[in-house]
Amino acid sequence: MPAQTHVTATINGEPVQFLCEPRQSLLECLRDILGMTGTKEGCNDGNCGSCTIVFDGRIVTSCLVLGVEARGKEISTIEGIARGNRLHPLQQAFLENAALQCGICTPGFIVAAKALLDQEPEPDEERIRFWLANNLCRCTGYDKIVRAVEQAAAVCKQEAAR
Amino acid sequence: MKWFDYECPRTVEAAVGLLSAPGRKVRALAGGTDLLVQLRAGRREADLVVDIKEIGELNELRLDSSGLTIGAAVPCYRIYNDPAICRAYPGLIDAVSLIGGTQIQGRASLGGNLANAAPSADAVPILIALGAQCLIAGPGGPRSLPVEDFCVAPGRNALAPGELLVSIHLAPPLPGSGAAYLRFIPRNEMDIAVVGAGASVVLKGNVFAAARIALASVAPVPLFVADAGDSLIGKPVDEASINAAAEIARAAAKPITDMRGTAEYRRHLCGVMTRRAIARAIARGKETN
Ligand SMILES: Cc1cc2nc3c(=O)[nH]c(=O)nc-3n(C[C@H](O)[C@H](O)[C@H](O)COP(=O)(O)OP(=O)(O)OC[C@H]3O[C@@H](n4cnc5c(N)ncnc54)[C@H](O)[C@@H]3O)c2cc1C
Ligand code: FES
Ligand code: FES
Numbered sequence: 001m002p003a004q005t006h007v008t009a010t011i012n013g014e015p016v017q018f019l020c021e022p023r024q025s026l027l028e029c030l031r032d033i034l035g036m037t038g039t040k041e042g043c044n045d046g047n048c049g050s051c052t053i054v055f056d057g058r059i060v061t062s063c064l065v066l067g068v069e070a071r072g073k074e075i076s077t078i079e080g081i082a083r084g085n086r087l088h089p090l091q092q093a094f095l096e097n098a099a100l101q102c103g104i105c106t107p108g109f110i111v112a113a114k115a116l117l118d119q120e121p122e123p124d125e126e127r128i129r130f131w132l133a134n135n136l137c138r139c140t141g142y143d144k145i146v147r148a149v150e151q152a153a154a155v156c157k158q159e160a161a162r
Numbered sequence: 163m164k165w166f167d168y169e170c171p172r173t174v175e176a177a178v179g180l181l182s183a184p185g186r187k188v189r190a191l192a193g194g195t196d197l198l199v200q201l202r203a204g205r206r207e208a209d210l211v212v213d214i215k216e217i218g219e220l221n222e223l224r225l226d227s228s229g230l231t232i233g234a235a236v237p238c239y240r241i242y243n244d245p246a247i248c249r250a251y252p253g254l255i256d257a258v259s260l261i262g263g264t265q266i267q268g269r270a271s272l273g274g275n276l277a278n279a280a281p282s283a284d285a286v287p288i289l290i291a292l293g294a295q296c297l298i299a300g301p302g303g304p305r306s307l308p309v310e311d312f313c314v315a316p317g318r319n320a321l322a323p324g325e326l327l328v329s330i331h332l333a334p335p336l337p338g339s340g341a342a343y344l345r346f347i348p349r350n351e352m353d354i355a356v357v358g359a360g361a362s363v364v365l366k367g368n369v370f371a372a373a374r375i376a377l378a379s380v381a382p383v384p385l386f387v388a389d390a391g392d393s394l395i396g397k398p399v400d401e402a403s404i405n406a407a408a409e410i411a412r413a414a415a416k417p418i419t420d421m422r423g424t425a426e427y428r429r430h431l432c433g434v435m436t437r438r439a440i441a442r443a444i445a446r447g448k449e450t451n
Pocket of ligand 3 (some may be wrong): 045100101105106139140
């Protein structure tokens with residue numbers, strides 16, 4: 001059995017360590033080693049965005065990151081989005097707008113959309129659609145997803161004003 | 163993916179040492195958006211992957227009086243998030259903002275786009291049009307190479323074994339200069355160029371003082387059409403000059419037929435996209451005149 005690499009990272013604010021092979025993707029490490037199965041695998045080649053996480057401050061497709069690259073990095077995943085027992089406005093808006101059917105794409109859309117709203121509180125529809133171009137959905141037809149992001153943006157803005 | 167070893171050197175020298183390891187299949191890893199896909203699909207092999215993202219020079223992004231230096235591992239988003247670079251090199255910004263989507267742009271580097279040597283690579287035509295130079299380190303010492311000589315065949319670049327692309331350098335923009343990159347794809351985002359056209363011009367009043375044109379996806383490598391740019395020099399800035407240059411680009415293209423379009427369709431698009439890229443470059447040149 002060839003040597004495994006020891007990786008320490010911060011995931012959703014918590015220090016985490018794991019052992020992995022250099023060839024394993026960060027997506028595999030999250031799901032199969034750490035049991036964090038909220039992040040989904042669709043294509044495994046960077047196209048679908050269902051494996052989106054925040055890595056070192058940027059959204060990336062975790063299927064195209066090696067687990068060993070996570071050494072010393074800050075990572076956030078879908079598991080870190082809810083505020084304790086309360087859903088994040090994006091999660092609530094996806095439910096209310098029926099912005100999901102099978103749900104495989106949903107964690108990726110929510111992580112990507114949150115990164116947008118964190119940096120731009122009032123994106124217009126075009127901005128939302130281009131920002132989310134790396135996220136594919138085979139079920140909803142996208143309109144409901146865009147509406148949900150717009151609704152969540154409005155809620156986040158109200159919260160910030162309070 | 164097959165087993166490989168992983169190293170993450172901190173210096174160019176250490177990386178060159180690893181890349182020169184005798185008898186091993188070694189690959190540099192920047193953003194991994196080409197490499198990891200290819201390793202997984204078995205289209206490339208490696209028994210050692212050398213992560214080059216922790217090397218200072220490869221992360222440098224510096225705009226000063228000598229121009230713009232882009233470390234080979236700098237991801238696209240860092241380039242378009244810099245307002246001064248956006249103002250100085252809008253043609254480059256065209257290309258880096260349409261590679262993949264947000265997630266890919268968070269990782270994909272210009273160095274990787276070049277070194278991967280795909281005929282369709284979106285950053286390469288505009289780098290050629292802007293006259294970029296590649297700075298290379300290797301066991302035989304440093305050297306530089308004009309970007310148009312960097313890609314030699316589909317998937318093959320001019321690097322010798324053990325060599326590493328360190329950075330890409332662009333000269334400071336001249337007064338009256340403008341550049342643009344345009345890509346034709348059947349959708350708005352996330353597809354491979356059917357045809358891409360990069361153009362840069364330098365205007366002196368109503369005359370072209372210099373021009374360079376390059377194309378994506380119409381030949382085995384990104385195609386520098388020197389004649390098309392040269393034809394503009396000394397000519398008035400008008401439709402006749404632009405059309406003549408676009409016709410030279412169209413005639414120089416050697417496209418193939420594939421699922422994204424026939425050779426004939428691509429040739430036609432070469433003319434159209436070249437015209438539009440020159441027109442946009444001119445509009446930008448007038449703003450800086
Ligand atoms: C979903 C998706 C969409 C994409 N869309 C586009 C697109 O629209 N346009 C486009 O042009 N491309 C696109 N690509 C391809 C890819 O993202 C780009 O080519 C990208 O710029 C590659 O950069 P990287 O840093 O990820 O390279 P890597 O994958 O890390 O490396 C690519 C190759 O270059 C070599 N290499 C990297 N850096 C160096 C160096 N400094 N010295 C020597 N060799 C080096 C590697 O060994 C490897 O062979 C897409 C890819 C995906 C997965
Ligand atoms: S699984 Fe990573 S992008 Fe599809
Ligand atoms: S809800 Fe099924 S893929 Fe988006």
